Amino acid sequence: MLELLFLLLPIAALYGWYMGQRSAKKDQDTIHNKFSRDYVTGLNFLLSNQQEKAVDLFLSMLQKQESENQITTDSQFEAELMLGNLFRSRGEVDRALRIHQALENNENYSFEQKLLAKQQLAKDFMSAGFYDRAENYYITLLDEPEFATHSLIHLISIYQKTKEWKKAINVAEKLLKIAPDTDRTPLAHFYCEYAQSIKEDTKSFLDALNKALEYFPSCARASILLGEFYYQKEQYHLALKNLEHILEQDPSYISEVLNQIKNCYNALNQSAQFELFLIRANQIKHNSSVDLALAEFIEKKDGSEAAQSSLYQQVRQYPNMITFHRFIYYQINQTENGRGKDNLVLLHSMVGDRIQKAFPYRCLNCGYQSYRLNWYCPSCREWETIKPIQSIDEVI
Ligand SMILES: [Zn+2]
Structure with a gap:
């Protein structure tokens, strides 16, 4: 139905042109009568759902009118422009190009009209x-x-x-x-993409990432790239400064850099600071990867019972499969052999299978799921809408 309505748009314009022409020149009456008959025929094709025939007829009407050197008018131009657009929307780009190129080359049209034709030609070429x-x-x-x-x-x-x-x-x-x-988000990502393409040139690489942050201070991707750069250079303070800044920019992405942050603190002999960071991270936004890192840290420091207790608090407050899976693991270790333990092992395995089958990343805008972090969603074509599922409690 929508397509039918859209098809009627050029007809309306063609009809306006026809009416104007009819009153303008009496000696063109014959042509106009022919046009009128063709118009009615085309309309009948449309109403009987024979859209292909209708489109062919309208195209031949326009070609005939051009060959007969009729006076061009605004409504005629608009009708032809719309007919070209109609072909493009139907995937018939060749026909759209023919019509729009004819408009661009027609000396009867004004400079402004030709600009409009150029704009549509650009769209045709994009479609092709x-x-x-x-x-x-x-x-x-x-x-x-x-x-x-x-x-x-x-x-x-x-x-x-x-x-x-x-x-x-x-x-x-x-x-x-x-x-x-x-929106400055795309520009920041263009700078990140550019930076990644010139990684060997350290100055240009850093300049590009700083530009990304200048335009869009919340660009977590730029901070991740800067953090990775300084981490590889063993400049751990600078690496931490950039990586921890992600919590203020977009804490959803913190799971991407937890290992690096832990390694930085270990390299600086400040492992206790890592625990404080994890606690702060979860206060800002709950993240199941932070739950697991915290449990691992507490297990090493105070044993598995303390780790389990920490996870229990998190699972109660933010129920999700990832934290629950680790919680069962600790529960198994503390349960005596027997049927109860066997059931826990089975449950642990089932939950683990479910987690493994889930995609680790999901677009919050369109629901697109992927196995790796794409900064540009190939489905809805938005930047930075794909997030790690550890930050989305309800996903699994
Ligand atoms: Zn999307």
């Missing part, structure tokens, strides 16, 4: 996957104030697809200048 052709059209539209924002948004989309991060950064920064309220 010819990003370089689309890019050229969008670049030519950048100097036109009415088209600049739209063109910048689409250029960003192209450079994301082609992974040309430096270009994506330049375009996103231009967009930010003319639209300061634009």
Whole structure:
């Protein structure tokens, strides 16, 4: 039904053009009568659900009208433009391109109308996957104030697809200048992507990550990359500073760096500080990976009974499979051999299977699940919406 309504849009415009033409020139009456008959035929095709025939008829009407050198009007232009868009939306990009290219090359149309045709041609080429052709059209539209924002948004989309991060950064920064309220998350990730592509150049790598944080201070990814960099350089204080900052930026990602944080404290002979960090982390946002790290730490320090007691508190307050699985493990160790212990072992195994089958990452925006952390969701095409499930208590 929606498609039918959409099909009616160009017809409405064509009809307006037809009415205007009819009153303009009497000597074109014959042509107009033919147009009228064709129009009614096309409409009948639509109403009888023969959309293919209707589209073919409208296309032939437009071609005929062009060959007969009729006077061009705004409504005619709009009708042709919409018909091209209609073809594109139906996946018939070749036809859309033919129509829009004819509009661009038609000398009867104004400069402004040709700009509109260029914009639609860019979209056609995008749909066809010819990003370089689309890019050229969008670049030519950048100097036109009415088209600049739209063109910048689409250029960003192209450079994301082609992974040309430096270009994506330049375009996103231009967009930010003319639209300061634009979401800065993508720009920060372009800087992170760029930084990862030039890792060998330490100065440029660090500059890019600092730029990411400058534009978007909550960019946990930039802090993770900085933390990893300093960790590898054995600059543990700087590594900790960046990695722990994730708690303030987005604590959902803390599970990604817990091991590094633990290793930093161990390297600095400050292992007790790690326990304080874990307690603070769980106070900010509960995370089952923090539960497990804390239990492991307490087990080494005070034994398994104390670790189990800590987990018991967490499971009661934040019921989730991951913490519960470890809790059963401690319970098994403290249970005497017999049927009760056997049942616990079975339960532990069943819960473990369930956890293993679950995807470790999930997009909070669209529900897309994955086995690795993607900063860009391939399903809903949003940045930073995929989170580790340890931070989502209700997932498993
Ligand atoms: Zn998504």
